[in-house]
Amino acid sequence: MVDNKNLNQSIIKAFILLDAFTNDKKEWGVRELANKTGYNKSTVYRLLSTLVSLNVIHQNENEKYRLGSKLFELGNRVSLYQSLITVTNQPIKNVALEIQETVLLGALKEQQVFYLNKADSLQGLKISTSIGSYQPIHATASGKLLLAFSSVNTQENYLKNNSLTAFTQNTITKKNELKSKLQIIKNQKYALDLEEFELGLICIAIPIFNKKGNAIASISASGPSSRFRLENVQNYISILQKGAHSIENSLQDFDSL
Template sequence: MEKETQPEIVSSVLKVFSILEMLSEQKSIGITELSQRIMMSKSTTYRFLQTMKTLGFVFQEGETDKYGLTLKLFEIGAKPLEYLDLISIANKEMLFIAEQTGEAVHLGTLEDNEIIYLHKIDSSYALRMYSRIGRRNPLYSTAIGKVLLSSYNNDEIRTMLENVTFVRHTDKTLENIDLLECEIEKVRQQHYAEDNEEQEAGLRCIATPIYDRFGQIIAGISISLPTIRFKEENLPHLVKLLQHSSQRISQQLGYYHYPKINL
């Protein structure tokens, strides 16, 4: 069944991109002219345009038969550029933190219902955590994940994680959404998050949020270190180090009201 429908699916995709390319060459165009240029029947062209209009990629000029592109494609295409800008800006601060601590520093953001690592600076120590750019981890058991969740209300968090199974990676992993909500409330109040051996035994992580120009948390940076090198009395220093770097990154992204952390 799949083999029979596949050519039709591929053909439809080609038709959609043909329409998009033609619409990109001018502000608007009528169905008749468009169908002639892409060598497609007028009725078929109309059906595609109406679907694309419903999805928000195409606009129709009033009651005429002229159509044009909206900015939705631009919006989608610009998202990877935001990550490139974020990585470029964050890199300097992450290098600074790594130089000050010798520990691994990560930059992560939200992707579906997981955290994905966008950038990392390795620890200078021989004993270090395993991680890689592009790796995904759960939101509920990571410091960056908790920071990202803190920008959502509890109902939104429950919806986001409704199909997520709380796997106990260690005996300290949060077991359910109720425990996570309590933890996230704490994160909202203190403006930083911790992973106390919840994702990996013997590993501590601390993370702070990065805001975009609209005041939305779009990412987090974290310090990760083995428990044998972690001292509780050093926590305020590590948090402030992260907070100051996150504040500078947020300012470069256009946000100037970074919350103060009282430790």
């Protein structure tokens, strides 16, 4: 790895700017972005102008900036996920229809859960987790599940290098508690998130195995606690499992992500 001092500062700044454009805040002005990032407004303006000239960012009629088609184009070229997305589109959609909640496909990536694909429920109340986003391992069903099915090395490495931040009063914050929870999850072959990341949000995750028997991804259903009944867990799981098997049958040679 190259020394930190040798990294190109303009590029880093450009991507920090791009990261400010989220689903919750899609549009930014120059001064606004300068305040948010701490960069000089001239710098922000020039960086944005450059990105506009490359179609990485578009400028609205109201002068506000938003993400542009070049990112869409490049995002669609990221080959690692293409086949996995194609293969999972239909199965997770079917699960979402049957389960009537948002369905997400997750994978471990850099000590976090990375969401690869999503099928929205048709319900009015939807969760906002978006494709391509990350969430903490210890506070999510997908995260705990995937960690539970990881190697002992991966687990210990994770526990050593991460502090378990509390997001709600239900978040697991003690490493010993998480460790024994992982054992339970592996035995019961599913994981729950009972408002551990966000109050009012419940989630169930089960593993997707490749032919070598490794859990390479998770399929999960998320919905508001108001709709969730603990006695229906087995029902949710059996629907998710239909989806998981359908995906597993289509999978060819994914070892990991």
